[in-house]
Amino acid sequence: MARQKTIYSCQQCGLQSPKWLGRCPDCQQWNTLVEEQPVAVTSHSRALPTPGKPQKLAAVTCREEDRLSCGMAELDRTLGGGVVPGSLILVGGDPGIGKSTLLLQAFARLAENGTALYVTAEESTRQVKMRADRLGIKTDNLYLLAETSLEQIRQRIKELQPAFLVIDSIQTIFTSSIDSAPGSVSQVRECTGQLMIQAKGDGLPTFLVGHVTKDGAIAGPRVLEHMVDTVLYFEGDPGHPYRILRAVKNRFGSTNEIGVFEMQEQGLREVSNPSELFLAERPKHSAGSAVVASLEGTRPILVELQALVSSSSFGTPQRTAIGIDHKRIALLIAILEKKVELSLAGQDIFINVAGGVRLDEPAVDLAAIAALASSHLNRVINPQLVLFGEIGLTGEVRAISQPELRVKEAARLGFTQCVLPKGNLKNLDVPDTIKLIGISHTSEALDVIFD
Secondary structure, three states: OOOOOOEEEEOOOOOEEOOOOOEOOOOOOEOOEEEEOOOOOOOOOOOOOOOOOOOOHHHOOOOHHHOEOOOOHHHHHHHOOOEOOOOEEEEEEOOOOOHHHHHHHHHHHHOOOOOEEEEEOOOOHHHHHHHHHHHOOOOOOEEEEOOOEHHHHHHHHHHHOOOEEEEEOHHHOEOOOOOOOOOOHHHHHHHHHHHHHHHHHHOOOEEEEEOEOOOOOEOOOOHHHHHOOEEEEEEOOOOOOEEEEEEEEEOOOOOOOEEEEEEEOOEEEEOOOHHHHHOOOOOOOOOOEEEEEEEEOOEEEEEEEEEEEEEOOOOOOOEEEEOEOHHHHHHHHHHHHHHOOOOOOOEEEEEEEOOOOOEOOHHHHHHHHHHHHHHHHOOOOOOOEEEOOEEOOOOEEEOOOOHHHHHHHHHHOOOOEEEEEHHHOOOOOOOOOOEEEEEOEHHHHHHHHOO
């Protein structure tokens, strides 16, 4: 009898090899190659329900009213304005962060527009019912299905003809056409592929829940994120009640858009004004505190940057950054030492973004430098002052995008002064209640802030 052929698939990047390797040559991860049976794809499993026909671009119609509102403004904002028919959406997040709660609340409201099917592959229908009772969900158009077989799920979809579908989670779904275990690269790829074909062919909006690894990435091959239309990450600090839904990929809207929620006993509550929430407990007369106007997608938010600089008791000073890139902070410390002549070499430095938010854009550089200098010099920054700007390696302050949105948000929250790059002062239409101070160098910025 001929020996059955097998392949070895990397569980991180999806690389396939004819032999086992201790280290994946693609993603450089150790012990990630697992023996699997090759996928035998039949002709009908990858075919659309109706054969596609070429169409002229001008003949294709696309209307804004095609989007369907989830009934949750923050989720609609993250999706780019609502759910697009036929879209495939991947939702990832840490265990217990609230992914199932979010989707159950959203689908209870989507069920008002049509039948919704919630496939729970990890919990029983009774467990989901208990959560629904706690959230106060009562609807007749939301159906529950406890199933892990893809063939059975597709059969129930054919019978019920739902308008919306959620799979919780994709790593627990398997197809009988592949012998490998659920959650493997082959199973995840094949199941997602078949669900994608069904979503596009039937116009069925489909939400997939994905597990997250210790590194914060969605478990399984990266090809899963390439196959879907939208990737949403549900983030949050376990010590804070706030949750941030962040779009890192969106074919139908802006990327890096965020929605803010607050976890309560009755479920997730939308936060329509996150800036006011993040600044609610800000100390107004303490050194080391600065307010930055950051931009998340199309939404400006004001958050507090806190810095603590103290003499080190050890030979190697500590450098700790929470909510901001620590390499960026190391660069800004070097600029302060070289261009402003602040002695920080023997200091322990800690910097934190209050509220559990993570800031990635370079516009937060100026506020980070101001907070570090404030703590080191023990001088308080004006509590009515907001800052933003990018710092170059020579200490210059560079212009950033969308300054008008940031200034208007600061003025709406009662700030009276704004320090920003001089290159952003041109043609700004902002309220008269806020004074704009343009600066071109880091040393000039510190002179203005501590004047």
